[in-house]
Each structure stands twice: as structure tokens, then as C-alpha cells.
Amino acid sequence: MSTELRVGLVGLGSMGRNHLRVISSHPDTILAAVADLDAEAVEAAVAQTSVRGFADPLAMIREVELDGIVIAAPTTAHVSIALAAIERGIPVLVEKPLAGTVDEAIAILAAARKHNVRVMVGHVERYNPAVLEMGRLLRAGWLSTVYAVTSRRAGPFPARIRDVGVTVDLGTHDVDMLSWIVGERPVRVYAETAQRIHAAHEDLTFGLMHFPSGATGFLDVDWLTPVKRRSLVAIGEEGMFELDYLTQKLTFTRSNVERPQMIGGYATTFSGDVADIPVVNLEPLRAEMDEFVRVLRTGDRPYTDGEDGLWAVAIANALLTAASERRPSTCRTCPRGWRHDDNRFQADTRRQLPGRSDNSPGQCLQSLHAPDCPALDGRGRNRRQSRCRRGRQDGATTGSAVRPARLGPHGRRREPNRRGHNQRRSLSRNRGTGPGRESRGGPRRRASSRHFGRRSSRSRG
Numbered sequence: 001m002s003t004e005l006r007v008g009l010v011g012l013g014s015m016g017r018n019h020l021r022v023i024s025s026h027p028d029t030i031l032a033a034v035a036d037l038d039a040e041a042v043e044a045a046v047a048q049t050s051v052r053g054f055a056d057p058l059a060m061i062r063e064v065e066l067d068g069i070v071i072a073a074p075t076t077a078h079v080s081i082a083l084a085a086i087e088r089g090i091p092v093l094v095e096k097p098l099a100g101t102v103d104e105a106i107a108i109l110a111a112a113r114k115h116n117v118r119v120m121v122g123h124v125e126r127y128n129p130a131v132l133e134m135g136r137l138l139r140a141g142w143l144s145t146v147y148a149v150t151s152r153r154a155g156p157f158p159a160r161i162r163d164v165g166v167t168v169d170l171g172t173h174d175v176d177m178l179s180w181i182v183g184e185r186p187v188r189v190y191a192e193t194a195q196r197i198h199a200a201h202e203d204l205t206f207g208l209m210h211f212p213s214g215a216t217g218f219l220d221v222d223w224l225t226p227v228k229r230r231s232l233v234a235i236g237e238e239g240m241f242e243l244d245y246l247t248q249k250l251t252f253t254r255s256n257v258e259r260p261q262m263i264g265g266y267a268t269t270f271s272g273d274v275a276d277i278p279v280v281n282l283e284p285l286r287a288e289m290d291e292f293v294r295v296l297r298t299g300d301r302p303y304t305d306g307e308d309g310l311w312a313v314a315i316a317n318a319l320l321t322a323a324s325e326r327r328p329s330t331c332r333t334c335p336r337g338w339r340h341d342d343n344r345f346q347a348d349t350r351r352q353l354p355g356r357s358d359n360s361p362g363q364c365l366q367s368l369h370a371p372d373c374p375a376l377d378g379r380g381r382n383r384r385q386s387r388c389r390r391g392r393q394d395g396a397t398t399g400s401a402v403r404p405a406r407l408g409p410h411g412r413r414r415e416p417n418r419r420g421h422n423q424r425r426s427l428s429r430n431r432g433t434g435p436g437r438e439s440r441g442g443p444r445r446r447a448s449s450r451h452f453g454r455r456s457s458r459s460r461g
């Protein structure tokens with residue numbers, strides 16, 4: 001579309017400068033104005049871009065004609081700036097976390113609902129191309145049942161972040177991501193936290209999340225690790241995804257329980273068939289801006305909307321409650337009346353980023369499902385990755401979707417093993433109701449999933 005959208009930017013710190021670059025270089029946006037309490041930061045941005053600069057973000061919101069606003073001020077300042085923009089009918093892209101507390105996040109959503117204004121949250125990891133590719137494969141049925149997801153987000157201490165601790169600052173990425181992968185929100189969480197360097201808040205959190213389907217989530221976030229680490233592992237019935245957010249590397253290892261490596265007569269390890277999933281690298285923040293542009297143009301619901309932001313803040317705060325009370329926190333304080341009140345990611349679980357096609361797998365994606373594919377040597381040896389890469393260099397991407405897994409009853413995938421029967425299914429039968437199932441206590445208590453925070457009753461624990 002030809003008309004450029006006028007976007008204002010509040011906050012010109014570490015993240016704000018990234019937004020400044022992306023807004024300024026995006027073909028559909030022009031940076032219309034900037035605001036920051038720090039005069040030097042404003043001066044520098046004005047010198048770089050020649051746009052109007054403001055020391056008061058509310059003045060910018062009042063005085064400049066804007067199509068949208070990006071808020072990259074510190075977390076505790078999000079609510080006042082977002083409310084001012086929403087009251088003037090301006091859609092906002094609020095950096096994650098949406099707010100520091102559940103009440104502030106609710107205030108933002110209530111105002112957005114009242115004024116019919118879109119709120120997008122900057123859960124930028126959901127725009128990571130490796131994550132989007134994993135989402136596509138999940139939708140294609142590569143893990144029919146997700147057993148567990150673990151994530152690690154660690155790095156050096158960021159002295160500038162003083163207003164919130166690591167759980168709300170970094171953990172919101174992960175609680176959102178884990179919920180998205182599992183396709184539902186957790187009903188119970190537990191956490192241990194530590195405060196080693198930060199003057200006011202925790203700088204390490206190990207959190208556990210229990211989902212209604214029985215999936216388990218674990219997140220490890222800290223500001224104590226000397227180097228940045230950003231990784232995720234999702235395991236399920238058919239295998240395991242491993243993802244590195246920083247390198248945008250994604251692999252899938254197929255479960256291969258029938259080929260144990262015997263060492264001294266003991267089956268100590270199991271080798272899996274590993275495929276390097278091709279990912280076209282791109283900057284997640286640019287993809288996030290593409291989505292904000294789409295939302296501004298169409299008025300549609302954002303891919304990462306305010307409600308995702310509210311849930312992330314609520315789950316992060318539930319982890320903190322659990323850590324301080326030293327007992328699991330039943331998630332029960334998320335407000336009723338929001339679209340997420342049935343705990344699911346609405347009907348479109350693991351929803352797709354609008355505009356992305358689900359039909360672009362490379363050859364090595366197919367190899368995992370095709371026993372005759374040259375990428376697999378049939379003996380579990382690890383020569384498939386180079387084949388996969390070669391397939392890619394040959395330009396051998398197929399226009400067809402991933403070969404769909406054969407589905408058994410209840411949509412579970414069936415893949416016959418060499419002996420011609422489905423060993424995985426027979427294993428399933430031996431494990432009673434199956435891993436991850438709520439085998440005791442009767443039907444799942446969906447109602448308890450509606451809310452986060454303090455426990456309502458021990459029986460739910």
C-alpha cells in the first residue's frame with residue numbers, strides 16, 4: 001500500500017533504538033515523532049532522524065497526528081502511556097511485558113475495549129522465523145501430543161532494568177511461548193527464585209507450569225549467566241524440537257525407541273533421526289513491525305494481542321506468588337469476561353502469523369516422514385543432516401506441504417516400524433492413561449484454569 005503510516009515512538013533506550021531503526025527503515029512506516037524523559041536520548045534521535053522530539057510522551061500523543069505508537073519505555077511506565085494513546089484512539093504496540101502487574105494490564109485492555117482500539121504486545125520471539133517454522137510443523141502434526149517444553153533464557157546482568165525482576169522482564173517471553181506451543185494456558189505453576197545481584201528484585205527463576213492437557217513446562221530465566229543463552233526444547237510423542245532463538249537454528253529428532261544403542265549390554269542411549277529444519281533467517285523485530293502495519297491497516301486482531309500480554313503478565317506474577325508462598329499457585333485470578341476465559345488460545349490454537357503460508361517445506365522436512373528418503377540411511381546413522389543441507393542447496397524445496405503423518409484414532413500419528421506394527425502405540429497401551437494425562441481425580445478441572453494467582457483450595461494442587 002502506498003500511504004505510509006505515521007508511527008510515534010516512546011522510549012529511546014536499548015530497545016527503543018531498535019524500534020527506531022526498524023520503523024525508519026520499514027517501507028510502510030515513517031517515524032513521525034519520538035519521546036523520552038532523557039533529553040540527551042531525544043536530542044540524539046532527533047539529530048539522527050530529523051523528526052519532532054518530546055521530553056513528555058503525553059505531549060507527543062496530544063500534539064502529533066499518529067496512526068500508531070510503539071511504547072518502549074520501562075515496563076512500569078507502559079500503562080500510563082498506553083492509556084493516553086488508547087484514549088485518543090491510537091493503536092499501540094507495547095513492548096513486552098505489557099505491564100508490570102495484572103491490574104495494569106487489565107486497565108490497558110479495559111481501555112482498549114472501551115475505545116475499540118487495538119493493542120499489540122511485543123512478544124518478539126513469536127516472530128522468530130525458527131519459532132514460526134516450528135509452529136507450522138506443529139500444526140502439521142509433527143508432535144501430536146506435547147509432553148513437555150523447557151526453555152532457557154539467560155544472560156548477563158542488565159544494570160539498566162530496575163523496575164521489575166527477571167520473571168516479569170524475561171520470563172514473560174517464555175510463559176507466552178510455552179503456552180503457545182502447548183496450545184493452552186497453565187492451570188498450576190510453581191517457582192523457585194533467587195536474588196543475587198539485583199538490588200530490588202529476583203534475578204533467577206526456575207519455574208514449572210502444569211497445563212490442562214498434562215503437558216509440563218519448565219523455564220529457566222536468569223540475569224546471572226555470563227553469556228546470552230536462548231533455547232527451547234519441546235518433546236512429544238513423535239520426537240523433539242530443539243530451537244536456538246539467537247542462531248535461529250531448529251532441529252527435529254524423531255523418537256526411535258526401537259533402535260537403542262547398546263553399551264555393555266545396557267541400552268543407555270537411544271539414537272534418533274535428526275533433521276536440520278531449514279529456516280530463512282530474518283529479524284524478528286522487523287516481522288513484528290510488519291504485523292503492526294497489518295493491524296494498523298486492517299484493524300484486525302494482532303497475532304500477539306493484548307490478551308496474550310495479559311496472560312504472560314498473569315502467569316509470571318503467579319510464578320512469583322508461588323515462589324514467595326513456597327507452594328504451587330493455582331492460576332485463578334485472570335479476569336473473567338476476556339476472550340481467553342476458557343484457557344485455550346481461542347479456537348485457533350498455535351495460530352499462524354497472518355500472511356504466512358503453511359506450504360513451504362524443504363526436502364529434509366519430508367525426509368523425516370519418508371522411509372525411502374536418501375537423507376535417512378536406515379540404520380539410524382547420522383548422515384541425514386548433510387543430505388538435508390544438500391537438498392536445500394539443490395533448491396529442492398517442494399511446493400507440497402509436509403507429508404502428513406498418518407493419523408490413527410483421535411488424530412494421533414501412526415508410523416509403522418520395521419516389524420510392521422506400531423510399537424509406539426503398544427507402548428502407549430502399557431502406560432495406562434498415557435503420560436501427561438490426568439489419570440486421577442476425575443475429569444479435568446477446566447474451570448480452575450480461568451484464573452491466576454493465589455490458590456483457591458488445596459485440592460486443586
Ligand SMILES: NC(=O)c1ccc[n+]([C@@H]2O[C@H](COP(=O)([O-])OP(=O)(O)OC[C@H]3O[C@@H](n4cnc5c(N)ncnc54)[C@H](O)[C@@H]3O)[C@@H](O)[C@H]2O)c1
Nearest residue numbers: 011012013014015016036037038072073075077095096160
Ligand atoms: N522484546 C524484547 O525482547 C525486549 C528487549 C529489551 C527490552 N524490552 C522491553 O522494552 C522496554 C524498554 O527496555 P529497554 O531495555 O529499552 O530499557 P532502557 O532502560 O534501555 O530504555 C528505557 C528508555 O525509556 C526512557 N524512559 C523512562 N521513563 C520514561 C517515560 N515515562 N516516558 C518515556 N520514556 C521514558 C528512559 O529514559 C530510557 O531512554 C521494557 O519494557 C523492556 O522489558 C523488550
